[in-house]
Amino acid sequence: MGQVSQGSSGFQLGAAEPHGGAFLAQPPSSRRGSRRSASGVARVVILVVILAFLLVPLVGMIEFSTRGDYGARSLDSYAAIFSYPNMVDGIVTSLEIAALTVLGMLALLVPTMVWTVVRVPRMRRVVEFLCLLPLAFPAIVLVVGIVPIYRWMGQNLGAIGASPLTLALIDIILVLPYSYRAIDSSMRSIDTATLADASRSLGASWPRTILQIIVPNLRGGILSASVLAIALVLGEYTISSLLSFQTLQVVIFLLGKRDPYVSVAVSFGALIFAFVLLFVISRFAPGAVHRGQHTVEEPA
Amino acid sequence: MTATVANSSVAGHGVAVAFEDLHRWYGSVHALDGLTIDIAPGELIALLGPSGCGKTTALRALGGLDEADAGRILVDGADITHVPTNKRNMGIVFQAYSLFPNMTARDNVGYGLRLRGVDPAARKRRADEALDLVGLQPQAGRYPHQMSGGQQQRVALARALAIEPKVLLLDEPLSALDAKVRRQLREEIRRIQLMLGITTLFVTHDQEEALAMGDRVGVMSAGRLEQIAAPAELYDRPKTRFVAEFVGLTNRMPGTADGDRVVVGGTSVPLLPGSAGRGPVIALVRPENIRLTALTDGAAASAGPGTARVVATSFLGSLGRTQVVLPDGSLVVAQTAASDSSILVPDTAVRLEVAPNPVFTVEPEPASSSAATAVA
Ligand SMILES: Nc1ncnc2c1ncn2[C@@H]1O[C@H](COP(=O)(O)OP(=O)(O)O)[C@@H](O)[C@H]1O
Ligand SMILES: [Mg+2]
Numbered sequence: 001m002g003q004v005s006q007g008s009s010g011f012q013l014g015a016a017e018p019h020g021g022a023f024l025a026q027p028p029s030s031r032r033g034s035r036r037s038a039s040g041v042a043r044v045v046i047l048v049v050i051l052a053f054l055l056v057p058l059v060g061m062i063e064f065s066t067r068g069d070y071g072a073r074s075l076d077s078y079a080a081i082f083s084y085p086n087m088v089d090g091i092v093t094s095l096e097i098a099a100l101t102v103l104g105m106l107a108l109l110v111p112t113m114v115w116t117v118v119r120v121p122r123m124r125r126v127v128e129f130l131c132l133l134p135l136a137f138p139a140i141v142l143v144v145g146i147v148p149i150y151r152w153m154g155q156n157l158g159a160i161g162a163s164p165l166t167l168a169l170i171d172i173i174l175v176l177p178y179s180y181r182a183i184d185s186s187m188r189s190i191d192t193a194t195l196a197d198a199s200r201s202l203g204a205s206w207p208r209t210i211l212q213i214i215v216p217n218l219r220g221g222i223l224s225a226s227v228l229a230i231a232l233v234l235g236e237y238t239i240s241s242l243l244s245f246q247t248l249q250v251v252i253f254l255l256g257k258r259d260p261y262v263s264v265a266v267s268f269g270a271l272i273f274a275f276v277l278l279f280v281i282s283r284f285a286p287g288a289v290h291r292g293q294h295t296v297e298e299p300a
Numbered sequence: 301m302t303a304t305v306a307n308s309s310v311a312g313h314g315v316a317v318a319f320e321d322l323h324r325w326y327g328s329v330h331a332l333d334g335l336t337i338d339i340a341p342g343e344l345i346a347l348l349g350p351s352g353c354g355k356t357t358a359l360r361a362l363g364g365l366d367e368a369d370a371g372r373i374l375v376d377g378a379d380i381t382h383v384p385t386n387k388r389n390m391g392i393v394f395q396a397y398s399l400f401p402n403m404t405a406r407d408n409v410g411y412g413l414r415l416r417g418v419d420p421a422a423r424k425r426r427a428d429e430a431l432d433l434v435g436l437q438p439q440a441g442r443y444p445h446q447m448s449g450g451q452q453q454r455v456a457l458a459r460a461l462a463i464e465p466k467v468l469l470l471d472e473p474l475s476a477l478d479a480k481v482r483r484q485l486r487e488e489i490r491r492i493q494l495m496l497g498i499t500t501l502f503v504t505h506d507q508e509e510a511l512a513m514g515d516r517v518g519v520m521s522a523g524r525l526e527q528i529a530a531p532a533e534l535y536d537r538p539k540t541r542f543v544a545e546f547v548g549l550t551n552r553m554p555g556t557a558d559g560d561r562v563v564v565g566g567t568s569v570p571l572l573p574g575s576a577g578r579g580p581v582i583a584l585v586r587p588e589n590i591r592l593t594a595l596t597d598g599a600a601a602s603a604g605p606g607t608a609r610v611v612a613t614s615f616l617g618s619l620g621r622t623q624v625v626l627p628d629g630s631l632v633v634a635q636t637a638a639s640d641s642s643i644l645v646p647d648t649a650v651r652l653e654v655a656p657n658p659v660f661t662v663e664p665e666p667a668s669s670s671a672a673t674a675v676a
Contacts, residue, residue, distance in 0.1 A: 194397055
């Protein structure tokens with residue numbers, strides 16, 4: 001965890017910089033002491049407010065989804081998830097879409113970004129702009145634009161065209177802004193252009209350079225980009241529902257009308273899944289250690 | 301110098317390299333403006349010039365990292381202008397941060413061999429040999445971040461050499477290091493280069509480095525080669541104004557030229573070809589061509605045109621450097637024997653003489669003073 005908080009691995013989710021460090025290192029004096037306690041109180045208050053803001057809905061979900069008969073607590077709602085075949089299908093579909101989205105996003109972004117940095121650095125701004133663009137479009141606008149394409153695919157591409165997995169195509173676009181940021185900050189922590197030049201001069205082709213040299217050094221950024229993509233896909237509702245695909249969130253919504261307890265249980269389960277994923281990845285994402293900068297003194 | 305050139309071309313398997321009228325534009329910037337250089341097999345050419353003059357562009361063109369817009373590059377007689385980098389077999393050492401952070405020193409060095417299908421055992425052996433060459437075999441298992449800047453550059457050198465490249469290209473490989481390491485490493489690079497006899501292009505903006513390392517030094521300015529010559533010749537017989545002013549420390553002293561000779565500081569000295577030839581000129585005089593003699597009080601009283609006053613003296617080990625002010629107020633730096641530094645204390649009156657070695661002269665600039673300029 002400690003490595004993640006160094007902020008340069010490209011892993012940005014929940015990786016807050018420990019801000020108090022420099023301040024606490026100051027020599028204590030009475031004035032500083034009083035200021036410190038004042039700002040300390042402010043910090044605690046802010047922390048509590050934010051935690052409450054984040055946690056209250058979660059606590060509410062736990063409370064609601066564990067209601068049993070006659071005021072008892074029970075996990076029946078969780079057990080019942082698997083008695084709804086639609087729900088299981090929805091979960092599987094969403095996970096499949098998430099996997100496709102991650103693969104597609106990486107295949108699209110990594111080579112493009114490397115190529116931009118190495119060969120046409122002046123286009124970096126343009127690529128960034130294009131990647132951030134999806135943030136500007138409301139989902140409904142996207143859908144209106146995309147429906148004809150999906151209709152065409154459904155009619156002409158047979159089973160593949162009608163499959164909910166085609167949602168991955170839109171999701172790749174939706175996750176671009178977040179994934180771009182994650183990978184970009186990781187690329188800035190290494191000298192991507194020089195590494196690529198070095199690798200090429202040693203005889204590596206472009207694909208090898210990207211796979212053997214660049215990608216391993218962008219692991220942190222790629223992992224967080226992937227987590228972001230998965231979280232986004234698992235939480236995506238509007239577009240799936242407008243295109244009438246039965247993904248996780250759509251099923252949760254439909255089920256919510258019939259069995260709200262199970263629907264909240266699934267939502268909570270999805271959140272926990274995302275948290276666990278985040279945690280696991282923050283444990284295994286590389287920190288700031290593997291960098292070109294030398295931190296070692298010259299030997300005498 | 302001549303001896304080392306001969307040795308390396310005999311001992312080595314170096315190849316000849318030629319830049320032929322190379323041009324490169326970046327938008328409106330003419331980064332290479334008809335660059336032409338012939339490099340002999342096994343020779344180390346130091347490419348020297350101010351920042352932005354196109355040195356890196358030239359090196360990248362040879363390494364294939366960047367294409368030229370016009371002109372040709374020949375290696376061993378073959379036109380490689382359009383061969384991609386990964387097919388050129390050139391060893392390139394970059395300024396810094398070029399080691400693969402996710403690999404140990406050994407894996408970095410072995411990477412080029414891995415690409416060439418060398419089996420792991422042979423790869424390890426050859427990587428260790430290359431690391432041994434730069435004195436880092438014991439550190440083979442370390443990651444780049446566990447090594448100092450100097451060690452990282454040694455590994456980068458070993459990595460470039462491990463693929464047995466046709467040509468070794470170094471782009472300011474020492475500029476990120478501190479002075480002491482820089483000097484050690486430059487001697488080591490030269491030693492290894494001579495031992496292997498590999499044709500080498502060494503790019504630097506540090507003239508001391510260039511003069512110390514190069515068989516020949518090419519001075520570049522604004523995308524062109526100003527002069528390429530052995531270090532001593534470049535220093536003593538600059539061909540252009542740019543070289544005369546850029547290389548070494550020079551004093552700008554007023555003089556009067558008559559086409560063949562110039563009278564400066566009371567001495568008539570021959571002009572170098574390319575000099576401004578007639579009338580009032582500025583002579584570019586090296587500190588070692590200026591002699592100072594301390595005057596007795598009586599002689600100082602009858603101050604003549606060759607009389608100056610000491611402003612400051614600096615002690616540089618075996619030599620000293622003394623700054624004097626002429627009657628007209630201009631400053632001149634002279635190289636003096638270290639033992640004289642006790643005599644040439646500030647305010648001493650001295651007689652200044654210019655040695656009769658050829659000098660380069662330039663047109664006087666109307667608005668500029670004739671102060672001593674240390675062109676770094
Ligand atoms: N990729 C590039 N894009 C635009 N201009 C460049 C690029 N590379 C170099 N230049 C320009 O070309 C000129 C020569 O650059 P360079 O070869 O790097 O100089 P040097 O290595 O001698 O400092 C400079 O004016 C520089 O600004
Ligand atoms: Mg450069």
